[in-house]
Amino acid sequence: MRHRGRARVIGFALLAVACLAGCNGEDKNTATPGTVSSADQSEIAKSNAYITAANESSGLFAKAMATYQKTVSPKLSGDRPLETYEVVSVQQVTKIRTRLETAGAMEGSIPELDPAARDYAAAIAAFEPVNNGLANYAQSKGFLVDKGAKARAEDAAFLASLRKVVDVETVFFDRIDARDARLTQEAYDRAPDGSAERYRAGIVLRGKAAMKEVLTVFTEPGDVAARAAFAKNLDEMAGMVENWDRAVRTEKPDGCPALQGSANSVIANGRKAIQSAEAGRFDPGSGTPSFVLQQEFNGLQQDFSMMIFQLNQPFSC
Secondary structure, three states: OOOOOOOOOOOOOOHHHHOOOOOOOOOHHHOOOOOOOHHHHHHHHHHHHHHHHHHHHOOHHHHHHHHHHHHHHHHHOOOOOOOOOOOOOHHHHHHHHHHHHHHHOOOOOOOOOHHHHHHHHHHHHHHHHHHHHHHHHHHOOOHHHHOOHHHHHHHHHHHHHHHHHHHHHHHHHHHHHHHHHHHHHHHHHHOOOOOHHHHHHHHHHHHHHHHOOHHHHHHOOOOHHHHHHHHHHHHHHHHHHHHHHHHHHHHOOOOOHHHHHHHHHHHHHHHHHHHHHHOOOOOOOOOOOHHHHHHHHHHHHHHHHHHHHHHOOOOOO
């Protein structure tokens, strides 16, 4: 895992389910307690649909591009017969496009997200015919018959189309991420001091801040400042979890062990990563296999995604 790149934190909190965001920042004192306007409900539903699409795609196209360029492109650069060949999952591609189009057609307008979602869906739609043709070729192992001729002939068109999807995917995720961060911060600021709701939003805020440093911790072990920032955010997240658990138990003595365990897994494995970095396990000359580092990095990302998943459950604490 000796690559440099931008860490993408996968996992956004659903607005209505996780109760982390309010509705258009309106003055809650002017509304009837416990009620939400029809327009606000439509916006929340549409936003949640976009977030579901984002969580489901999990950067699929960027990952596919990286994998293709690393494992397939080198084989196509020569004239040796292909033994293996693959493109992007047709089922996943169609599912993500459908999610985006369905969300875009819902009532309500979200200027922060609507244009980016339309561009993302349109780029996927343009990519599908190219990908589908090569998927049939890959699944039927047509490359064993023509020695990879079709793959080589269509390689440039495939990569160009995929690159367009990756570009708009990045914009869509940036818009989702920015809005998610803004609304979560607003939820934190709006919640009463000392309340479970405030600490719950704080867990997400500190967790996201920590995860923005995680790639640097793994790939640039000499960056002490990034490691210190990562550790600080984990410590603050741990404090939020402790306070949240205490606040929850005042109303629910049994607490919420599922969400508590998910949050603590992020903190625990993040602290293990810090210990490994300090011990030199992440250094290029340490001898630690690249696939081991990749597994540990992916595991921490999955821990964070699982925490968000727990937050997004209908009966989450």
